[in-house]
Amino acid sequence: MVTDQPVAGPAACADLVAEGAAEPVEGWDFSWFAGRATEERPAWGYSRLLGERMADAKVALDVQTGGGEVLAAVPRPAPVLVATESWPPNLAVAQRNLRAVGAAVVQAGDDGPLPFQPGTFDLIASRHPTVAIWPEIARVLRPGGRYFSQQVGAGSNRELTDFMMGPQPVDPGRSPQVAVAEAGAAGLVVTDLREQALRVEFYDVGAVVYFLRKVLWTVPGFTVDSYRPQLSRMHVHIRAHGSFVCYAQRFLIEARKPA
Numbered sequence: 031m032v033t034d035q036p037v038a039g040p041a042a043c044a045d046l047v048a049e050g051a052a053e054p055v056e057g058w059d060f061s062w063f064a065g066r067a068t069e070e071r072p073a074w075g076y077s078r079l080l081g082e083r084m085a086d087a088k089v090a091l092d093v094q095t096g097g098g099e100v101l102a103a104v105p106r107p108a109p110v111l112v113a114t115e116s117w118p119p120n121l122a123v124a125q126r127n128l129r130a131v132g133a134a135v136v137q138a139g140d141d142g143p144l145p146f147q148p149g150t151f152d153l154i155a156s157r158h159p160t161v162a163i164w165p166e167i168a169r170v171l172r173p174g175g176r177y178f179s180q181q182v183g184a185g186s187n188r189e190l191t192d193f194m195m196g197p198q199p200v201d202p203g204r205s206p207q208v209a210v211a212e213a214g215a216a217g218l219v220v221t222d223l224r225e226q227a228l229r230v231e232f233y234d235v236g237a238v239v240y241f242l243r244k245v246l247w248t249v250p251g252f253t254v255d256s257y258r259p260q261l262s263r264m265h266v267h268i269r270a271h272g273s274f275v276c277y278a279q280r281f282l283i284e285a286r287k288p289a
Contacts, residue, residue: 043265051254055141057097057123060244066237070228072280077179080155081105083178087153091170094140098124098133100233101155107131110145112180114138146170159187160247162209164216174204176289177218181209183279186231187248190238190276191266194249194255194260206281218285225281230275235265238274 053062053247075128081104085092090108092101097274101107111133124135140159145168152175154167159181167177185200192198198282202208210220232238239261242252254261 031037031214034164046234047239047254047258047261048236050236051243055244056119057069057127057241058099060119063237066234067232067241069229069230069278072180072224072226072228072282074224074226074282074283077103078156080157080178083155083176084108089144089151089172090153091144091151092133092155093144093167095128095135096120096157098127098135100157101133101198102127102131105133107133111148112136116140124232129197131207135257138156144170149173151175153178155179156181162212164212164218168216168218168287171218171287173287175283176221176286177213180280180282181206182223182247183275185282186279187245187276190230190232190242190274191248193264193274194222194242194252194257204279206283209281213283213285216289218287220283220285222284223284225279227281228278230276230278232268233273235261235268238264252271 049177055238077100078155083106085106087108089110093236095101097120098113101113111131113124113128113135114120116135116188121137121194123137124161136145141161141163148169149172151170154171154177156162156179159179160177162181171177182203182204183206184202188200206223206225210223213220239254240282243247264274
């Protein structure tokens with residue numbers, strides 16, 4: 031956390047970078063950032079809306095659950111509940127977190143087929159999936175079932191990406207408009223779409239290091255050793271301005287499979 035006391039530049043930078051590099055990144059818990067970074071939350075309240083939909087579901091699936099932290103907090107989970115996760119270190123975390131809500135955790139690749147029979151689920155949810163495989167979502171949804179997801183939009187945190195890598199092109203494939211088109215092509219009807227840019231602030235370079243290790247797509251291939259000059263510049267920037275500001279792009283999409 032940044033204080034009002036002056037801190038020696040190089041030594042402080044090295045210590046903060048080492049701290050951010052040493053923190054485990056398993057799971058999807060961001061409590062380590064308390065006092066070190068902040069992110070504005072979307073106005074729609076994903077967890078609350080997910081809870082409302084889960085209370086009405088009978089057989090539900092959470093795709094790319096991470097450590098299961100969001101799903102575990104649902105007040106009234108579906109009677110039959112399954113979660114998928116691709117990253118092996120997260121599987122044990124998800125199994126532990128989701129045991130209390132009776133969810134089965136299945137290992138499945140992010141960009142591969144879902145290991146379920148057609149028409150299995152009446153609700154599929156996913157918070158910040160790396161990719162949405164719309165034909166698979168449509169295949170395992172029951173007629174009348176719905177997909178509910180909060181996703182990372184195009185150019186999310188691009189200010190941080192550009193600071194570390196230089197100006198980068200924005201991938202239009204992550205835009206809400208592309209998601210709507212792909213959902214429609216898979217036979218789903220989009221019933222809700224919302225977008226918001228969220229202010230993100232980092233108060234020390236250690237928080238930047240931890241974020242880049244955890245949110246891998248921000249700076250692909252990031253390692254501390256290969257980005258030390260940029261991290262030193264980041265430390266100087268934060269000391270001069272009090273924080274580093276960027277903007278996370280989020281969109282909420284809900285789609286229904288016609289009955």
